[in-house]
Amino acid sequence: xxxxxxxRRALRLWQxxxxxxxxLTGILIAVLLSDCVFWYWLAMGLAGAGFLFFFCVYYPxxxxxxxxxxxxxxxxxxCGVFYSRRRVIPLGNVQYLTILRTPDxxxxxxxxxxxxxxxSSLYLPCLLKEEAEQxxxxxxxxxxxx
Amino acid sequence: xxxxxxxxxxxFQMIWRFLFLLIFxxxxxxxxxxxxxxVSEWLDGAWKDILIIAxxxxxxxxxxxxxxxxxxxxxxxxRRGVLFQRRLFIPAQQIIxxxxxxxxxxxxxxxxxxxxxxxxGAGSTTDIALTLPRRAALAILANRxxxxxxxxxxxxxxxxxxxxxxxxxxxxxxxxxxxxxxxTFISQTGSLxxxxxxxxxxxxxxxxxxxxxxxxxxxxxxxxxxxxxxxLYSFARNLIRHKNFVVRRxxxxxxIESGVITNRSYSIRLDQxxxxxxxxxxxxxxxxxxxxxxxxxGYGKEKNDISAMIPxxxxxxxxxxxxxxxxxxxxxxxxxxxxxxxxxxxxxxxxIPTVSIPVVGWVMAMLFPSWADFTYSIVWMAMVPCLWFLxxxxxxxxxxxxxxxxxxxxxxxxxxNQLHTVILPKSRISQVILxxxxxxAFDRRCDVLIDSLSxxxxxxxxxxxxxxxxxxxxxxxxxxxVPQLGRHKPLISPTEFLHPFPHYLRxxxxxxxxQNKKTGG
Numbered sequence: 001x002x003x004x005x006x007x008r009r010a011l012r013l014w015q016x017x018x019x020x021x022x023x024l025t026g027i028l029i030a031v032l033l034s035d036c037v038f039w040y041w042l043a044m045g046l047a048g049a050g051f052l053f054f055f056c057v058y059y060p061x062x063x064x065x066x067x068x069x070x071x072x073x074x075x076x077x078x079c080g081v082f083y084s085r086r087r088v089i090p091l092g093n094v095q096y097l098t099i100l101r102t103p104d105x106x107x108x109x110x111x112x113x114x115x116x117x118x119x120s121s122l123y124l125p126c127l128l129k130e131e132a133e134q135x136x137x138x139x140x141x142x143x144x145x146x
Numbered sequence: 147x148x149x150x151x152x153x154x155x156x157x158f159q160m161i162w163r164f165l166f167l168l169i170f171x172x173x174x175x176x177x178x179x180x181x182x183x184x185v186s187e188w189l190d191g192a193w194k195d196i197l198i199i200a201x202x203x204x205x206x207x208x209x210x211x212x213x214x215x216x217x218x219x220x221x222x223x224x225r226r227g228v229l230f231q232r233r234l235f236i237p238a239q240q241i242i243x244x245x246x247x248x249x250x251x252x253x254x255x256x257x258x259x260x261x262x263x264x265x266x267g268a269g270s271t272t273d274i275a276l277t278l279p280r281r282a283a284l285a286i287l288a289n290r291x292x293x294x295x296x297x298x299x300x301x302x303x304x305x306x307x308x309x310x311x312x313x314x315x316x317x318x319x320x321x322x323x324x325x326x327x328x329x330t331f332i333s334q335t336g337s338l339x340x341x342x343x344x345x346x347x348x349x350x351x352x353x354x355x356x357x358x359x360x361x362x363x364x365x366x367x368x369x370x371x372x373x374x375x376x377x378l379y380s381f382a383r384n385l386i387r388h389k390n391f392v393v394r395r396x397x398x399x400x401x402i403e404s405g406v407i408t409n410r411s412y413s414i415r416l417d418q419x420x421x422x423x424x425x426x427x428x429x430x431x432x433x434x435x436x437x438x439x440x441x442x443x444g445y446g447k448e449k450n451d452i453s454a455m456i457p458x459x460x461x462x463x464x465x466x467x468x469x470x471x472x473x474x475x476x477x478x479x480x481x482x483x484x485x486x487x488x489x490x491x492x493x494x495x496x497x498i499p500t501v502s503i504p505v506v507g508w509v510m511a512m513l514f515p516s517w518a519d520f521t522y523s524i525v526w527m528a529m530v531p532c533l534w535f536l537x538x539x540x541x542x543x544x545x546x547x548x549x550x551x552x553x554x555x556x557x558x559x560x561x562x563n564q565l566h567t568v569i570l571p572k573s574r575i576s577q578v579i580l581x582x583x584x585x586x587a588f589d590r591r592c593d594v595l596i597d598s599l600s601x602x603x604x605x606x607x608x609x610x611x612x613x614x615x616x617x618x619x620x621x622x623x624x625x626x627x628v629p630q631l632g633r634h635k636p637l638i639s640p641t642e643f644l645h646p647f648p649h650y651l652r653x654x655x656x657x658x659x660x661q662n663k664k665t666g667g
Contacts, residue, residue, distance in 0.1 A: 061644075064644050065644055065645065067645075069624065071621075071622065071624045072621045072622070074621070074622060076622050076624065078645070078647055080581075080582075082583075082584060083581055083582065083583050083584070084581070084582040084587070084592075084646045084647070085579055085580065085581050085582075086579070086580040086617075086622065086647045087577060087578070087579050088577065088578040088579075088580075088620060088622045089576070089577050090572075090573075090575060090576075092573070093573075093575075093576055093599060117576045117577060118265070118576055118599045118600070119576040119577075119597050119598060119599050119600040119601070119602070119603055119604060120576040120577040120597040120603065122577065
């Protein structure tokens with residue numbers, strides 16, 4: 001199986017989520033701190049900085065550094081943002097897979113996958129829906145072979 | 147075999163479940179007293195209390211009457227419930243650990259607690275626990291053993307020496323448990339035997355502390371004695387728990403028995419042992435002693451359970467016993483180990499408290515000069531575990547690493563104050579995580595976190611190993627997917643930082659350098 005990367009749509013979705021969260025935080029700050037000018041601007045500044053950090057640094061790095069592939073009957077996932085992680089799960093011990101789709105993923109055609117193994121689990125965020133289903137089928141086929 | 151009922155003593159356990167109903171009689175008495183009622187008024191309504199007590203007894207009896215079990219060669223079936231009946235069946239092949247516990251309070255009535263554990267169920271509780279008559283419980287265990295034993299295999303038995311049992315008890319003892327016991331004992335004495343008795347105990351303790359303080363502040367001595375006596379209490383408990391320790395190996399079963407006051411027997415399926423853990427504390431490391439623990443579902447699960455297999459032994463003798471009992475688990479030498487420059491990665495955690503505590507103590511003594519003696523003595527006491535931890539990490543640095551022989555991995559690492567050597571079959575690995583921090587990226591190292599198969603999350607953490615070697619060892623160096631790269635660059639590039647793992651693909655063979663030297667390569 002060739003290496004799979006996260007689609008650009010996943011980044012757009014995360015950035016959209018960051019924008020929505022910052023917008024809601026901004027409204028909350030405006031409602032709660034409008035009387036205290038100093039705290040209002042401080043909170044707004046922090047929220048803006050947080051948004052920029054996630055929008056421009058965290059999510060792009062997260063997308064670029066994420067990849068997964070099947071190798072030697074193992075599912076290998078490279079991930080992490082500042083720390084790099086390679087997670088290896090032997091497919092023989094995988095119990096089942098969950099495909100998770102939140103309402104905001106539907107228009108982007110994305111799906112997250114949770115791989116449940118004995119004693120551990122693994123989360124693969126925002127894959128293409130077809131790739132998620134393909135992964136589920138591959139794992140099921142592997143289980144049947146065992 | 148017909149369905150049978152559990153031991154009648156379990157009726158009392160059922161009563162315990164319904165005792166919450168006594169809140170109604172208690173509330174009635176309380177309300178009568180609040181509304182100014184007298185004893186005769188309360189007695190007028192006593193029939194209600196009697197009804198509730200009768201309901202408790204009837205409910206408990208009905209539950210006990212309807213709790214039935216049956217054991218045959220196919221497995222254990224259980225029926226329980228009065229209105230909502232539940233039936234469950236556990237196939238014999240799925241039972242990993244079966245244990246019999248005979249506590250001292252069940253001995254007079256001939257009761258035994260039978261526990262059955264499988265991969266299913268919660269990780270912290272036993273799947274099924276039944277209190278049975280001793281004969282019935284022994285018959286179930288014997289029946290299971292008949293299926294796991296084979297005539298062509300001569301059983302092997304191991305009786306450790308008393309001295310080694312004492313060493314194991316010392317390894318397992320902690321002051322914390324004992325201190326909690328003593329604190330509870332002293333605080334509860336007042337409520338049980340009166341305040342005068344509690345004051346007398348506290349006063350005696352204070353007198354003894356003052357008498358043998360030898361110039362040290364009495365408060366410090368009191369803390370020290372509490373820790374020492376707490377440890378001794380914990381040691382005595384562990385010694386009694388592990389007395390008469392015996393291990394028997396059959397073809398497909400490991401049978402472990404121990405205990406004097408409470409007798410325990412564990413029957414573990416051999417093919418379901420997840421890993422064995424050879425542990426050392428700082429003291430046993432200096433004495434050259436090792437203890438072996440087994441990790442299997444249901445073994446060592448409860449608070450007072452046994453989890454050891456071989457008590458403290460010197461390394462050659464331990465290898466002999468291990469080969470005798472479990473030849474399937476073979477340890478291998480280190481093939482991947484931390485580089486000399488990674489010592490700081492090991493020592494950083496203990497160095498933080500080791501340096502900061504004296505500084506904080508010095509500042510406190512400057513701020514509160516009248517408390518200086520006490521502060522310094524507390525600092526000295528706090529330094530002991532810090533230096534202990536520092537020594538353990540230093541030994542960990544010298545001994546940690548991974549070895550592989552066939553499909554058996556040997557992981558050497560430290561957790562807390564103990565050094566672990568874990569022998570883990572590849573089939574029992576649930577997940578391998580190679581984690582690289584930005585600092586580790588500069589010398590191409592990573593931490594290896596291995597989750598082993600277990601009901602609860604069990605993680606083994608090895609620090610600062612060469613990433614290329616680890617990837618080759620765990621067969622995750624996708625050479626078939628990405629072409630191999632040449633020698634390392636002196637500094638990491640942005641591409642390498644973003645995609646580190648494919649950059650570390652290079653040929654590596656265990657002890658390759660030594661072989662090359664010999665062959666002149």
